[in-house]
Amino acid sequence: MRHVLAKCIIILSLLLPALLLSAEEKELKVPKGGNLSTMLKNEGIPGQQILDVTKALSAHYNLKHIYPNQKILIKTEDDPEVRLMELRLSADFDKDIVVKYNGYAYESYPEMLSLRMVPVAAEGSIESSFYNDMSAAGVAGAKIMELFRIFSFDVDFQRDIRKGDKFKVLYYDFIKDDGTVVKHGPLAFASLKTNFSDVNLYGFVTDSNEYDYYSSEGKSVRKTLLKTPVANARISSTYGMRTNPVYGYESFHKGLDFAAPLNSPILASGSGTVELAGWFDIYGNCIILRHNNGYKTLYGHMNAYGKGIKKGVRVKQGQVIGYIGSTGMSTGPHLHYEVILNDVKINPASVKSPPERNLTKNEMERFTKRKAQIDELFENLKKKD
Ligand SMILES: [Zn+2]
Incomplete structure (x- = not known):
């Protein structure tokens, strides 16, 4: 019995250094008002490493721009004290900044994530509420709020919305290789048909590179109040x-x-x-x-x-x-x-009027083509469902 125990101790003591050397990976989220140095300190990273890592990181990212809930991935090893081997900071929806320990120093570089753009098409009718039914049809929450704001130029949400009103939505999701959605792209198309109005909106980039929403006829959606309610006054x-x-x-x-x-x-x-x-x-x-x-x-x-x-x-x-x-x-x-x-x-x-202008002849031609493509894409996506 004593013999068996001794054997076990020998095996354990052989395994122990290997266990201690094992790498650990952890995802951190920046707390409100938090900064990277404190976060790393809380993870037990020695002070000198924190200085070296933040210095390397600063070459590609201004650490003053760190924000709450921003994702930071760290890999550490015990060797024999804690060693930060890799840090990956999510700088943008399609870009990480990576810091790696190369055995004697830290080096950092930006890494573009390979993202796919996947169209999301949703269609349905309002049975309980604009939000609930859009959500049930698969529209992301942030997109529903955006739709609400854009439709508000034409639709009175307090009075116009009735049971059975029909909606259609098309936008793109940016998706990582592992399938996670990292960002919802801009709306390509949205439609809302009520008893009072039939609103169809198309996202379009103008020649001056401005993204905005236009009606089927190519008219800007954003309307405010007329400056002068009487002609010739x-x-x-x-x-x-x-x-x-x-x-x-x-x-x-x-x-x-x-x-x-x-x-x-x-x-x-x-x-x-x-x-x-x-x-x-x-x-x-x-x-x-x-x-x-x-x-x-x-x-x-x-x-x-x-x-x-x-x-x-x-x-x-x-x-x-x-x-x-x-x-x-x-x-x-x-x-x-x-x-x-x-x-x-x-x-x-x-009362501020957003710059409201008509599309130029050239833009109108592009808009008409774009609109036809989007209509076709929406029909094809809905056929697949
Ligand atoms: Zn007066």
């Missing part, structure tokens, strides 16, 4: 302090006044729903429109309402909603116009 009073024209006291004017001849048409500055069409105190005959993304616009002192304009009616950007008048507290024919963002009256002149 002049601004007669701006947003800010002024002497009240009726009572003479100083007050803050929370809108823009556009002077124009009596009965000049007033246009809806954005698509939306009529929230109010009626007499409203000092504003006289007044219309309030509710738009997407928290915007409302108010039109005061009107002489008459546009055809069919009443509470609950949906209007399109540029549609005639009323005619210039001088009803309510007013000294002459003009439109008092307000922009309200999340229930706060803001300076209408401050």
